[in-house]
Structures are given as structure tokens and as C-alpha cells.
Amino acid sequence: MQSISILGATGSIGVSTLDVVARHPDRYRVFALSAHSRVAELAEQCQRFRPQVAVVGSAEAAAQLQTLLRAAGLSTEVAYGPQALCDIASADGCDMVMAAIVGAAGLASTLAAARAGKKILLANKEALVISGQLLMDAVQAHGASLLPIDSEHNAIFQCLPAGYTRSMTAHGVEKILLTASGGPFLHRDVNTLDQVTVEEAVAHPKWVMGRKISVDSATMMNKGLEVIEAHWLFGAPADKIEVVIHPQSVIHSMVSYADGSVLAQLGNPDMRTPIANALAYPERIASGVAALDLAQIAQLSFLPPDYQRFPCLKLAYDALRAGGTLAAILNAANEVAVQAFLDGRIGFGKIAPLIQEVMSAIPNRQADDITALLEQDRQARDHAEALISR
Numbered sequence: 001m002q003s004i005s006i007l008g009a010t011g012s013i014g015v016s017t018l019d020v021v022a023r024h025p026d027r028y029r030v031f032a033l034s035a036h037s038r039v040a041e042l043a044e045q046c047q048r049f050r051p052q053v054a055v056v057g058s059a060e061a062a063a064q065l066q067t068l069l070r071a072a073g074l075s076t077e078v079a080y081g082p083q084a085l086c087d088i089a090s091a092d093g094c095d096m097v098m099a100a101i102v103g104a105a106g107l108a109s110t111l112a113a114a115r116a117g118k119k120i121l122l123a124n125k126e127a128l129v130i131s132g133q134l135l136m137d138a139v140q141a142h143g144a145s146l147l148p149i150d151s152e153h154n155a156i157f158q159c160l161p162a163g164y165t166r167s168m169t170a171h172g173v174e175k176i177l178l179t180a181s182g183g184p185f186l187h188r189d190v191n192t193l194d195q196v197t198v199e200e201a202v203a204h205p206k207w208v209m210g211r212k213i214s215v216d217s218a219t220m221m222n223k224g225l226e227v228i229e230a231h232w233l234f235g236a237p238a239d240k241i242e243v244v245i246h247p248q249s250v251i252h253s254m255v256s257y258a259d260g261s262v263l264a265q266l267g268n269p270d271m272r273t274p275i276a277n278a279l280a281y282p283e284r285i286a287s288g289v290a291a292l293d294l295a296q297i298a299q300l301s302f303l304p305p306d307y308q309r310f311p312c313l314k315l316a317y318d319a320l321r322a323g324g325t326l327a328a329i330l331n332a333a334n335e336v337a338v339q340a341f342l343d344g345r346i347g348f349g350k351i352a353p354l355i356q357e358v359m360s361a362i363p364n365r366q367a368d369d370i371t372a373l374l375e376q377d378r379q380a381r382d383h384a385e386a387l388i389s390r
């Protein structure tokens with residue numbers, strides 16, 4: 001029996017994780033759940049999964065949750081705030097941590113899990129983008145393990161040999177081929193991109209996801225963040241990571257080897273597959289996802305990415321190549337820009353130029369600790385906000 005803390009339990013990944021966990025009550029027990037503000041949903045999850053601890057974002061939310069839980073006769077301990085997230089990520093009572101908070105808000109708790117030597121199921125790609133070196137070092141130093149949940153990285157993980165040591169040359173790996181659906185605007189007239197609505201941008205053709213990652217998929221910043229994520233997870237330099245557009249989203253990514261073999265992982269686009277894979281690794285368990293019907297799909301197609309249409313993808317490659325804290329700056333500017341778009345403050349077409357402007361305005365420094373990284377993150381956010389207000 002393994003126990004799990006699920007950070008971001010009410011989100012798209014959190015809900016899918018609970019769906020898989022519920023299929024295997026003999027294998028997994030929920031130690032803790034967290035949500036930011038959706039208290040009623042978290043209370044329902046607590047009734048169903050009986051965690052020891054539940055964490056929310058504020059004192060008010062904690063009081064509301066407490067009331068709901070007591071009314072339901074539950075004695076779940078209620079806590080709130082960033083430190084409480086770190087506590088449930090590092091508690092002795094949990095073996096595994098699902099890091100599924102969105103954005104930089106998930107960084108501290110993911111690091112706490114690494115420092116406590118946990119098995120980390122990593123959905124929160126932003127944590128790696130901001131602090132790749134720091135997080136990988138903490139994982140190594142404290143004997144933690146990092147299993148990718150992002151469908152592409154989980155696919156690559158499955159296509160790499162067991163015991164892969166983050167050295168491509170040592171394992172005869174030539175290239176990582178990251179597939180991308182192309183999102184909702186793959187074929188839209190580029191001149192009309194500034195007029196797209198929030199509803200159009202979050203309507204992903206293949207995946208149902210949270211709003212932030214859905215906008216990132218529409219700009220293809222999501223793929224850019226994933227290029228950086230792949231760099232840290234697999235020790236791959238930027239020029240060995242190639243993005244391939246594959247609109248059917250059946251192949252979730254590929255690994256190309258020195259002998260000419262290309263290994264791919266295929267499946268229906270449903271996050272319960274990578275979640276089940278990481279939960280049970282190296283075993284395989286049922287996820288609830290239907291088997292692929294290839295005759296029904298009939299065709300798999302591929303095309304190269306268009307940087308004119310998707311400038312955010314290029315910005316992410318630039319940040320990876322530059323090193324230092326430029327990826328943290330890119331991520332912070334993107335989080336602010338996406339929120340501003342979702343709030344109706346800027347047009348879709350302004351997201352990329354805004355990020356680019358922040359990247360050139362904030363000096364790229366080296367940062368060896370979390371405080372220095374968060375300072376870069378804060379400066380980038382402030383600058384992005386100032387540009388938007390102007």
C-alpha cells in the first residue's frame with residue numbers, strides 16, 4: 001500500500017489522478033489533498049478519499065472547509081498556505097507526491113518533495129522550467145525520483161531504456177522528437193490571431209485541460225516549456241530536441257536512436273495513461289482509458305512547426321540556449337501575459353511580444369538558489385504588469 005499527496009487535487013490532472021487511484025484501493029491510499037479556492041469540490045473529494053490532511057489557499061477557505069468536513073463527520077486536519085503545501089509534500093506519512101499545481105505556485109512544494117526524497121509524479125512543468133538545475137540536483141542529492149506526467153515526457157520516458165542516466169550519448173540516443181497537436185489555431189489565418197476569443201483559445205481540439213495550459217497550447221508556449229522540461233529530464237541539449245506537429249495526438253512523442261530506430265508511445269489522448277504509468281512504474285495498471293482503434297483513426301500525419309505562427313516556441317528555445325535565469329523570466333512573463341489574456345486585458349496576439357519584451361528588459365543572471373530565482377521571477381512579473389498597464 002502506497003500513500004500519496006495530491007497537490008492541485010481539484011484541477012484537471014488532480015481529478016484524473018483521483019480517478020486512477022480510485023480504481024486501485026488495494027494499492028493506493030490518499031494521505032493529503034490540496035486545492036486553492038474550490039472548497040466545495042475539495043470537501044467532496046475528502047468525503048470520498050478520506051485523506052489525513054487537506055490544504056487550501058487562505059484562512060477563509062480553511063474555515064469554510066473545516067465547517068463542511070465537520071458537518072460530514074470527518075476529522076481531516078485542515079491547513080492553509082504555501083508552508084502547508086510544503087508540509088504535505090514532505091510528510092513522513094506520504095510516499096508519493098503528485099505535483100499538479102499550475103505555474104510557479106507549485107515550485108516550493110515540488111522542491112520540498114524532492115528534498116524529502118519522495119517519489120514525485122511531476123505535472124507542474126513550470127517548476128522545471130524555472131529551477132531545472134536546482135530541482136534535478138535536489139532529486140539527486142536526496143534520493144528522490146522524478147516521474148514525468150506530461151504526456152510527451154512520459155512517452156519519452158517509456159521509450160528510453162530502463163536505467164537511463166540522462167546522457168544521450170551513453171545510451172545511443174540521437175534525438176528526442178516532441179510531438180505537438182498544433183492546438184486550436186494550427187490552420188487559422190495568422191492575421192486574425194489577435195481577434196481570437198478566450199473561448200476559442202481554451203477549446204483544445206484533443207485534450208481537456210486547465211485554462212492556463214490550454215492557452216499555452218494555443219500559443220505553443222506549452223511546447224516551448226516542454227522543450228525546456230525535456231532538456232532537464234533527459235539531459236538533452238536544445239539542438240537534440242525536435243518539435244513535430246502531429247494533429248491526431250496519437251503518438252505522444254518519440255526517441256530516435258543511433259541505429260536508425262525510432263521508438264514511439266501511442267495511446268488515446270487521456271492523461272490517465274501517463275498518470276497510471278507513473279503511479280505504478282515499473283508495473284502496469286488499469287487506467288480506465290480505452291484501447292486505441294487504429295483502423296478508426298486511419299491516418300497519422302506530421303508537419304514542421306511554423307515559428308511565424310508560433311513565436312512563443314522560438315522564445316523558449318532562445319531561453320534554453322541562453323541559460324541562466326532566462327527560462328524563469330520567460331515563464332513568469334508568460335504566466336502574467338496568459339492571465340491578462342484570460343482577463344480580457346490584452347489580445348491573444350500580444351502574448352508573444354510581451355514575453356519577448358520582458359526577456360530583453362530583465363538582465364539574465366545566474367541564480368544558484370531559490371531566493372535568487374524567485375527574485376528574477378518577481379522582476380519579470382512586475383515588468384510584464386507595467387507593460388500591460390501601459
Ligand code: NAD
Pocket residue numbers: 007008009010011012013014034035036037038057099100101102103105123124125126149150151207208209210211212213271
Ligand atoms: P488546473 O488549472 O486544472 O488545476 C490547477 C490546480 O492547482 C488546482 O487544483 C488549483 O486549486 C491549484 N492551484 C492554482 N493556483 C494555485 C496556487 N496559487 N496555490 C496553490 N494551488 C493552486 O491545471 P491543470 O490543467 O490540472 O494543470 C496542472 C499542471 O499540470 C500544470 O503545470 C500543467 O502545465 C500540467 N499539465 C497538465 C496537463 C493536463 O492535461 N491538464 C497535461 C500536462 C501537464
Ligand code: MG
Pocket residue numbers: 150151152226
Ligand atoms: Mg504535454
